[in-house]
Amino acid sequence: MIIIKFGGTSVQDEAAIGRVISIVKGRLREKPLVVVSALARVTRLLCTLAEEAEAQREDNVKDLLKQLRERHFNLAKNLLAARPDLLEECLAKVEERIADLETFVGGVCLIGELSSRSEARIISTGELLSSTIISYAFNAADISCHWIDARRMITTDDNYLNARPDMEVTEANIKRIVGLEYKGADLVLTQGFVAATPKGATSVLGFEGSDYSAAIFGMALGAERVEIWTDVDGIRSADPRVVHNTRKIDVISYEEAAEMAAMGARVLHPLTIEPARKKNIPIRVLNSTNQACEGTLVVRGDQAPDGPKSVAVKDEILFIKVTSPKLDGVTRMFGKVFGSLYPRRIPVVLAKATESEVYLVVPEERDTLQEALEEIGKWAEVTVYRDKALISVVGRNIVGFEGLGDKVISVSGKVYLANVSANMMSENFVIDSDRVQITLESLHDYIFNG
Numbered sequence: 001m002i003i004i005k006f007g008g009t010s011v012q013d014e015a016a017i018g019r020v021i022s023i024v025k026g027r028l029r030e031k032p033l034v035v036v037s038a039l040a041r042v043t044r045l046l047c048t049l050a051e052e053a054e055a056q057r058e059d060n061v062k063d064l065l066k067q068l069r070e071r072h073f074n075l076a077k078n079l080l081a082a083r084p085d086l087l088e089e090c091l092a093k094v095e096e097r098i099a100d101l102e103t104f105v106g107g108v109c110l111i112g113e114l115s116s117r118s119e120a121r122i123i124s125t126g127e128l129l130s131s132t133i134i135s136y137a138f139n140a141a142d143i144s145c146h147w148i149d150a151r152r153m154i155t156t157d158d159n160y161l162n163a164r165p166d167m168e169v170t171e172a173n174i175k176r177i178v179g180l181e182y183k184g185a186d187l188v189l190t191q192g193f194v195a196a197t198p199k200g201a202t203s204v205l206g207f208e209g210s211d212y213s214a215a216i217f218g219m220a221l222g223a224e225r226v227e228i229w230t231d232v233d234g235i236r237s238a239d240p241r242v243v244h245n246t247r248k249i250d251v252i253s254y255e256e257a258a259e260m261a262a263m264g265a266r267v268l269h270p271l272t273i274e275p276a277r278k279k280n281i282p283i284r285v286l287n288s289t290n291q292a293c294e295g296t297l298v299v300r301g302d303q304a305p306d307g308p309k310s311v312a313v314k315d316e317i318l319f320i321k322v323t324s325p326k327l328d329g330v331t332r333m334f335g336k337v338f339g340s341l342y343p344r345r346i347p348v349v350l351a352k353a354t355e356s357e358v359y360l361v362v363p364e365e366r367d368t369l370q371e372a373l374e375e376i377g378k379w380a381e382v383t384v385y386r387d388k389a390l391i392s393v394v395g396r397n398i399v400g401f402e403g404l405g406d407k408v409i410s411v412s413g414k415v416y417l418a419n420v421s422a423n424m425m426s427e428n429f430v431i432d433s434d435r436v437q438i439t440l441e442s443l444h445d446y447i448f449n450g
Ligand code: ADP
Pocket: 006, 007, 008, 009, 010, 037, 208, 229, 230, 231, 232, 234, 235, 236, 237, 238, 239, 240, 241, 265, 266, 267, 268, 310
């Protein structure tokens, strides 16, 4: 079996879905499980819908629901024009889901309260709609496609918006359900991102979570490979939307790809690598608008070359310095600081300590962070540096590549923290946000364009 995952832009309209069908058609012999995201921008629309409902802005809610309905109805009508029988069935299902959503959102609007559980239920609709329409499009193209609700398979905790699967239960579910439902079909199709708790409440795997879903299905089924189809020619030496003259990476290790994602490269969800690595399943990142390109292969470390692979950025971060009046020692410093951060689930990106200081990089915008810092402030001096970004150069044995620190200092003007990651997979620099673009461009040029 193989897993073929299509991201939002790869299913955004009739033409894109036409490409999806032709890609999958060429792979039917390999028994594909197809995983799809919501149509491009739909998850964002649903997030806005949830917020507007909570704010009880009824007119905006109505307008957003209208947009959602029109986009999906029009797509179904265009795709299934030649098959009125399938179109009627498909529209009935789409309408049922949207009507359900309308009722649910109406409830949220009425009480003006939105729990994370309700929000997960609202934003999961994107994948449920896109997958329904795409399964009909396959059937209309005479490819018998069996639609499976991912909530029957991926079982998670009740951290509804960033849910984590119970892998044992999930693996057993996937094996059983896919095994049963594949019979008689050319392919099975399901949703990325969407999951459920053991009690059956809808949960989601976090933004960009469809990549993670694909890797979970791959692991459970022992797939030969996982294909991630997106809108760029594979994983590149930097985000091509941000940096000029990026290069395609031909082969990269699981560890490097995971480090890139952790350090802000948006191309794969940070948890995608783990399930694939566990069973040594290769991942290929491919471009659905340029199928001739071989994309990037993500494999075990001993099958990938050493050296720098990519430059990534994490912006909207805070750099925090905690200074103790005493020489507490590293263990105590870390212990006390994390004693305030951990119970509040503050996702620390990077931390370094000396006998009397701790340096932290954390994402901005967390109410609970303020609380944690106030607690730490009772025994230490806390300095928060705003408008900072974290630039990272990722690649195995990156320390062997000289001159990175000098380059970053000379272009950015000031480095607040320089760090080599403990796994030696990246070098990281905290710099001022307004120097990011120029630093990225020149660092990238220095490394990759000689
Ligand atoms: P999808 O909808 O297919 O999941 P995403 O938008 O999530 O697509 O991911 C693809 C995008 O990731 C690209 O359009 C690109 O802008 C961005 N990206 C960030 N860093 C990189 C990188 N190093 N290589 C390739 N793409 C990157």
